[in-house]
Amino acid sequence: MKYNAVLFDLDGTLLDTLGDLQLGVNITLEKHGYPTRTLEEIRAFVGNGARELMRLALPAATPEAEREAILAEYLDWYATNFCVKAAPYPGVKAAVDALVEQGVKVAVVSNKPDATTKKLGAMFFPGLPTFGQRDDIPKKPAPEMVWKAMETLGVTADEAVYVGDSEVDVATAHNAGLPLVAVNWGFRTTQQLLAAGAQTIVNTAEELLSAL
Numbered sequence: 001m002k003y004n005a006v007l008f009d010l011d012g013t014l015l016d017t018l019g020d021l022q023l024g025v026n027i028t029l030e031k032h033g034y035p036t037r038t039l040e041e042i043r044a045f046v047g048n049g050a051r052e053l054m055r056l057a058l059p060a061a062t063p064e065a066e067r068e069a070i071l072a073e074y075l076d077w078y079a080t081n082f083c084v085k086a087a088p089y090p091g092v093k094a095a096v097d098a099l100v101e102q103g104v105k106v107a108v109v110s111n112k113p114d115a116t117t118k119k120l121g122a123m124f125f126p127g128l129p130t131f132g133q134r135d136d137i138p139k140k141p142a143p144e145m146v147w148k149a150m151e152t153l154g155v156t157a158d159e160a161v162y163v164g165d166s167e168v169d170v171a172t173a174h175n176a177g178l179p180l181v182a183v184n185w186g187f188r189t190t191q192q193l194l195a196a197g198a199q200t201i202v203n204t205a206e207e208l209l210s211a212l
Contacts, residue, residue: 012186
Protein backbone atom coordinates (compact mmCIF):
# COMPACT_ATOMS: atom_id res chain seq x y z
CA MET A 1 0.00 0.00 0.00
CA LYS A 2 1.19 3.52 -0.80
CA TYR A 3 -0.67 5.03 2.17
CA ASN A 4 -1.18 4.31 5.84
CA ALA A 5 -4.60 6.01 5.91
CA VAL A 6 -7.52 6.50 3.51
CA LEU A 7 -10.16 9.17 4.14
CA PHE A 8 -13.40 8.55 2.25
CA ASP A 9 -16.23 10.85 1.29
CA LEU A 10 -19.60 9.16 1.94
CA ASP A 11 -22.37 10.16 -0.51
CA GLY A 12 -21.47 9.22 -4.07
CA THR A 13 -18.24 7.53 -3.00
CA LEU A 14 -19.07 4.78 -0.51
CA LEU A 15 -22.87 4.91 -0.56
CA ASP A 16 -25.44 5.57 -3.26
CA THR A 17 -27.77 7.86 -1.32
CA LEU A 18 -29.20 9.75 -4.27
CA GLY A 19 -32.60 8.03 -4.21
CA ASP A 20 -33.23 8.96 -0.58
CA LEU A 21 -32.11 12.54 -1.16
CA GLN A 22 -34.49 12.87 -4.10
CA LEU A 23 -37.34 11.28 -2.16
CA GLY A 24 -36.92 13.61 0.81
CA VAL A 25 -36.57 16.74 -1.32
CA ASN A 26 -39.61 15.91 -3.45
CA ILE A 27 -41.83 15.02 -0.48
CA THR A 28 -40.97 18.38 1.04
CA LEU A 29 -41.40 20.32 -2.20
CA GLU A 30 -44.76 18.71 -2.94
CA LYS A 31 -46.02 19.57 0.53
CA HIS A 32 -45.45 23.25 -0.24
CA GLY A 33 -46.77 23.16 -3.80
CA TYR A 34 -43.42 23.42 -5.57
CA PRO A 35 -42.39 21.35 -8.63
CA THR A 36 -40.48 18.17 -7.87
CA ARG A 37 -36.96 17.48 -9.08
CA THR A 38 -35.58 14.67 -11.25
CA LEU A 39 -32.86 12.32 -10.09
CA GLU A 40 -30.35 14.02 -12.40
CA GLU A 41 -31.24 17.44 -11.02
CA ILE A 42 -30.67 16.18 -7.48
CA ARG A 43 -27.37 14.66 -8.61
CA ALA A 44 -26.25 18.07 -9.84
CA PHE A 45 -27.38 19.80 -6.63
CA VAL A 46 -25.65 17.62 -4.03
CA GLY A 47 -22.15 17.92 -2.57
CA ASN A 48 -22.29 21.07 -0.47
CA GLY A 49 -24.66 20.00 2.29
CA ALA A 50 -28.42 20.07 2.82
CA ARG A 51 -28.83 23.85 2.84
CA GLU A 52 -27.29 24.22 -0.61
CA LEU A 53 -29.27 21.22 -1.87
CA MET A 54 -32.55 22.79 -0.84
CA ARG A 55 -31.52 26.24 -2.08
CA LEU A 56 -30.98 24.82 -5.54
CA ALA A 57 -34.11 22.63 -5.44
CA LEU A 58 -36.41 25.56 -4.62
CA PRO A 59 -37.28 28.35 -7.07
CA ALA A 60 -34.77 31.20 -6.91
CA ALA A 61 -37.42 33.68 -5.74
CA THR A 62 -38.40 31.66 -2.65
CA PRO A 63 -38.30 33.97 0.41
CA GLU A 64 -35.45 33.25 2.80
CA ALA A 65 -37.69 32.58 5.79
CA GLU A 66 -39.74 30.08 3.81
CA ARG A 67 -36.57 28.47 2.46
CA GLU A 68 -35.27 27.96 6.00
CA ALA A 69 -38.58 26.49 7.18
CA ILE A 70 -38.64 24.06 4.25
CA LEU A 71 -35.02 23.10 4.91
CA ALA A 72 -35.91 22.31 8.53
CA GLU A 73 -38.78 20.07 7.38
CA TYR A 74 -36.51 18.27 4.94
CA LEU A 75 -33.87 17.70 7.62
CA ASP A 76 -36.51 16.33 10.00
CA TRP A 77 -37.73 13.91 7.33
CA TYR A 78 -34.25 12.80 6.32
CA ALA A 79 -33.13 12.27 9.92
CA THR A 80 -35.46 9.27 10.16
CA ASN A 81 -35.64 8.23 6.48
CA PHE A 82 -31.98 8.32 5.47
CA CYS A 83 -31.78 4.66 4.53
CA VAL A 84 -34.86 3.84 2.46
CA LYS A 85 -32.83 3.15 -0.69
CA ALA A 86 -29.22 3.79 0.37
CA ALA A 87 -26.68 1.04 -0.33
CA PRO A 88 -22.94 0.70 -0.94
CA TYR A 89 -21.74 0.91 -4.52
CA PRO A 90 -20.68 -2.43 -6.07
CA GLY A 91 -17.45 -3.76 -4.60
CA VAL A 92 -16.95 -0.84 -2.22
CA LYS A 93 -17.64 -2.73 1.01
CA ALA A 94 -15.15 -5.43 0.00
CA ALA A 95 -12.56 -2.79 -0.88
CA VAL A 96 -12.91 -1.06 2.49
CA ASP A 97 -12.71 -4.41 4.27
CA ALA A 98 -9.55 -5.25 2.32
CA LEU A 99 -7.93 -1.98 3.38
CA VAL A 100 -8.76 -2.58 7.03
CA GLU A 101 -7.46 -6.17 6.83
CA GLN A 102 -4.15 -4.85 5.49
CA GLY A 103 -3.81 -2.56 8.48
CA VAL A 104 -4.70 0.66 6.66
CA LYS A 105 -6.47 3.24 8.82
CA VAL A 106 -9.81 4.28 7.30
CA ALA A 107 -12.23 7.09 8.17
CA VAL A 108 -15.30 8.73 6.60
CA VAL A 109 -15.61 12.51 6.17
CA SER A 110 -18.95 13.85 4.90
CA ASN A 111 -20.94 17.06 4.48
CA LYS A 112 -24.00 15.09 5.59
CA PRO A 113 -25.17 15.98 9.12
CA ASP A 114 -22.93 14.34 11.71
CA ALA A 115 -25.66 12.26 13.39
CA THR A 116 -26.83 10.78 10.07
CA THR A 117 -23.26 10.20 8.91
CA LYS A 118 -22.56 8.22 12.06
CA LYS A 119 -25.76 6.17 11.70
CA LEU A 120 -24.99 5.26 8.09
CA GLY A 121 -21.40 4.49 8.98
CA ALA A 122 -22.47 2.15 11.77
CA MET A 123 -24.95 0.40 9.47
CA PHE A 124 -22.69 -0.18 6.47
CA PHE A 125 -19.11 0.28 7.70
CA PRO A 126 -19.14 -0.55 11.42
CA GLY A 127 -16.04 0.39 13.35
CA LEU A 128 -14.89 3.18 11.05
CA PRO A 129 -14.48 6.67 12.55
CA THR A 130 -17.02 8.96 10.88
CA PHE A 131 -17.12 12.74 10.71
CA GLY A 132 -20.13 14.69 9.44
CA GLN A 133 -21.16 18.31 9.25
CA ARG A 134 -21.35 20.11 12.60
CA ASP A 135 -21.94 23.70 13.60
CA ASP A 136 -18.54 23.99 15.25
CA ILE A 137 -16.44 22.95 12.25
CA PRO A 138 -16.50 24.23 8.64
CA LYS A 139 -17.92 21.88 6.02
CA LYS A 140 -15.92 20.67 3.06
CA PRO A 141 -14.14 21.91 1.01
CA ALA A 142 -12.66 23.52 4.12
CA PRO A 143 -9.99 21.11 5.39
CA GLU A 144 -10.82 21.08 9.11
CA MET A 145 -12.94 17.92 9.11
CA VAL A 146 -10.24 16.06 7.20
CA TRP A 147 -7.59 17.29 9.62
CA LYS A 148 -9.76 16.20 12.55
CA ALA A 149 -10.08 12.74 11.03
CA MET A 150 -6.32 12.53 10.51
CA GLU A 151 -5.74 13.58 14.11
CA THR A 152 -8.13 10.86 15.29
CA LEU A 153 -6.37 8.26 13.16
CA GLY A 154 -2.97 9.47 14.32
CA VAL A 155 -1.56 10.08 10.84
CA THR A 156 0.06 12.98 9.00
CA ALA A 157 -0.56 14.36 5.53
CA ASP A 158 2.31 12.42 3.97
CA GLU A 159 0.70 9.14 5.08
CA ALA A 160 -2.85 9.75 3.90
CA VAL A 161 -4.97 9.98 0.75
CA TYR A 162 -8.47 11.34 0.18
CA VAL A 163 -11.08 9.53 -1.93
CA GLY A 164 -14.16 11.33 -3.28
CA ASP A 165 -16.52 11.78 -6.21
CA SER A 166 -17.08 15.51 -6.74
CA GLU A 167 -15.49 18.88 -7.32
CA VAL A 168 -15.99 19.53 -3.60
CA ASP A 169 -13.78 16.54 -2.87
CA VAL A 170 -11.13 17.69 -5.33
CA ALA A 171 -11.00 21.04 -3.52
CA THR A 172 -11.11 19.36 -0.10
CA ALA A 173 -8.08 17.20 -0.85
CA HIS A 174 -6.18 20.22 -2.18
CA ASN A 175 -7.06 22.37 0.83
CA ALA A 176 -6.08 19.60 3.25
CA GLY A 177 -2.76 18.99 1.51
CA LEU A 178 -3.61 15.41 0.50
CA PRO A 179 -3.40 13.49 -2.76
CA LEU A 180 -6.76 12.57 -4.28
CA VAL A 181 -8.19 9.48 -5.90
CA ALA A 182 -11.51 10.38 -7.54
CA VAL A 183 -14.24 7.83 -8.32
CA ASN A 184 -16.57 8.27 -11.29
CA TRP A 185 -19.42 6.02 -10.17
CA GLY A 186 -20.98 8.65 -7.91
CA PHE A 187 -22.48 12.09 -8.42
CA ARG A 188 -20.06 13.48 -11.04
CA THR A 189 -18.78 12.24 -14.41
CA THR A 190 -15.18 11.70 -15.43
CA GLN A 191 -15.37 14.88 -17.53
CA GLN A 192 -16.64 16.91 -14.58
CA LEU A 193 -13.93 15.53 -12.31
CA LEU A 194 -11.22 16.33 -14.86
CA ALA A 195 -12.57 19.85 -15.23
CA ALA A 196 -12.38 20.25 -11.44
CA GLY A 197 -8.73 19.25 -11.45
CA ALA A 198 -8.77 15.54 -10.57
CA GLN A 199 -5.79 13.67 -11.98
CA THR A 200 -6.35 10.11 -10.78
CA ILE A 201 -9.85 8.82 -11.58
CA VAL A 202 -11.01 5.22 -11.17
CA ASN A 203 -14.00 3.37 -12.61
CA THR A 204 -14.43 0.45 -10.19
CA ALA A 205 -13.69 -0.53 -6.62
CA GLU A 206 -11.01 -2.90 -7.90
CA GLU A 207 -9.32 -0.02 -9.72
CA LEU A 208 -9.54 2.01 -6.52
CA LEU A 209 -7.59 -0.61 -4.59
CA SER A 210 -4.98 -0.71 -7.34
CA ALA A 211 -4.63 3.08 -7.27
CA LEU A 212 -4.14 3.00 -3.50
